[in-house]
Amino acid sequence: MKFIDEATIKLFAGDGGNGVATFRREKYEPMGGPNGGDGGHGGSVYFEADRNINTLVDYRYTRSFRAQRGENGRGSDCYGAGGDDMVLRVPVGTVISDKASGQTLIDLAEHGQRAMLAKGGKGGLGNIHFKSSLNRSPRQCTKGEPGEEIELYLELKVLADVGLLGMPNAGKSTFIRSVSAAKPKVADYPFTTLHPNLGVVRVDTNRSFVIADIPGLIEGAAEGAGLGHQFLRHLARTRLLLHIVDLAPYDEAVDPVAEARAIVEELRKYDEELYNKPRWLVLNKVDMLENSAEKVAEFVKAYGWKGRTFATSAISGIGCKELVYAIMDHVEEVSAKAREEEDAEQAKLAAEKLARKEAAALKRAESAE
Template identity: 50%
Template sequence: MFVDKAKIYVKGGDGGDGIVAFRREKYVPEGGPAGGDGGRGGDVIFRVDEGLRTLMDFRYQRHFKAPRGVKGRNKSMHGANAEDMIVRVPPGTVVIDDDTQEIIADLTTHGQEVVVAKGGRGGRGNTRFVTAKHTAPEIAEKGEEGQERWVILELKVMADVGLVGFPSVGKSTLLSVVSAARPKIADYPFTTLTPNLGVVDVGDGRSFVMADLPGLIEGAHQGVGLGHEFLRHIERTRIIVHVVDMAVTEEEGRDPYDDWLKINEEIKLYNAKLEERPQLVVASKMDIPGAEEKLQRFRQLLLENHGIEEVLPISAATREGIQELIYKVADQLDAIPDAPHVEEVPEAEERKIYRYEEKTDTGFTIRRENEVYVVESPTIENLLKRTQFGSHDAVMRFARIMRKMGVDDELRKRGATDGTIIRIGDFEFEFVEQG
């Protein structure tokens, strides 16, 4: 089974907690703080593995959580950082944030990596909070939570040659003749629902990968039929082989030239840059009576209206023209660059766009829900999660930071008094005036 789309959940590891500890040694009766910092949580990293060809593995495992960092230790020892979680993906995978629909990365070559969920920082131990006035603090931070998100993986087939055309024009049959691939073949539309890949041996030491892509219909660029499920795969191919059926009849309401125009229009509407992709026009089913007359008219219209001189006639049933087509494709591939992808792919370092950035935004908003005052601020909520409220020193530190940010003064202006309930994130507190 070919799987080319998956939705998965990723979460970076939480940072390890810092600890409160003091030196307790025989000849050091008043040892100072000795609580170490927690270790960093692991990142979730996608790495391209050229040995993979589908997203099949993600049908069975949809959640990926990196390990958390180790807690700090006494004697000021730092907790161990967690190992990163490496998730292997096939070349041609596009990673998209499910919430924002932002493209996180476009992974195309073996070994490329992107950090999709950053691990949290470790919490600080009490050795980090020593001051001249407070020489024995009992304050330590919890580890920061790792990033989490749902991402969509889309696989665009990494083939040298893409076979395009209306449904049932003979693409799958052609692939089965020129390679060892055995796609499902039948005489009805949309036999091919997913791309089939085959390696074509030219016979002179050259070879290339050919993809039989699902058939197009009008409106595909808007998602009609298989629509985008098909079109995204064309973007990766180096050459388009446009297969046109010479056996269509007027009774079917079809004409080879009209078919060729409609398919190219759908490709252009999906992505205008694909017009620049080299395209070979192939006339299929030439063994069918009447095909030769249709081919002559088809050639004439292409030449007169588009300046296209070459149309390659083939018959997969009789093998007519097959070897000539293979040689022609191989020669074209030799004459063009290795990977003329539509989109500009950033360098590997630029792919790692999700790095931890220090939160410098100290702004906050206050709104009222009945009798409760709700304080909203990413900075304060992050501080809240990292504060160990079992420690009196930690609670007082949290209160000092709130006062310094101006939260207390703003609450008073809004009418908060002793005993007023204040909500921050999932926590609720009583507002207390300092005596």
């Protein structure tokens, strides 16, 4: 299946059915009262996150979605049937924005999360609503309201704990094959990876994390060179970035330090928040170097790197186990901190709610006195 991570679509909610003006005409009651029913409500359009879908390909070629219209009312007090709602299923991690304004409407980050993006029109009123003691034969009725129309931009941001960043052929795909069950394409030419790949790294029975491999960046990506920045959005939700650098490039004229700096600069141009995410340096292909420890030390000094550094060989597995365990510890630490912050926020809200209740009770007691 082709991987599609963005799409533009237009939604048309169903129009409401029209109300009618009819009268009873039965034997012995030729001048019966009004009995025109209301029109049915139009169907609304909902989006629902589904973990069984991993691409927006269904919305790349079908651009318009229209919910069912409500039926018109009928005589004999019969109301029109409401139009069926339309539910559009999208991958978990889909961000939906208004195409015209660019405003984010909903971020479907959890399986089963649902949101209504286009509301169906209300049905019109039949003449039974207009009868009164002064108007016994009303001929008024109203038309149904039109359903909402909106053009949306869908953007998929994959849910991963760790993201891989680096030049083409740095060994990102080989690394994800080495530590997980994912099998991305690997070859000895650049831009082998053309779309993001996800892999689950299982450290223990109940300890695992998700890693994302995106196509490599090159210098000038901000101006559209290579595959540009179009896949960097998939790193937005990650908790850690692994900057993988090829220490043994095929071309001896290539400077790994200059390439590493170019990648980080492209990251900064794309998104300052992404640039400021926790980032570790992974120096890959050390098995191809004679004095790997010296080369690693030289690179770190020339690059001026102060953060965590790992020397690995994705193809032979050197250093991968230590790196995986370090990542797992980091992910668990970040998750625990996030849970503590969430619990603190919930406790704060509960305390504020209790204070409001106590203040209201005190006010009622003062009023009773």
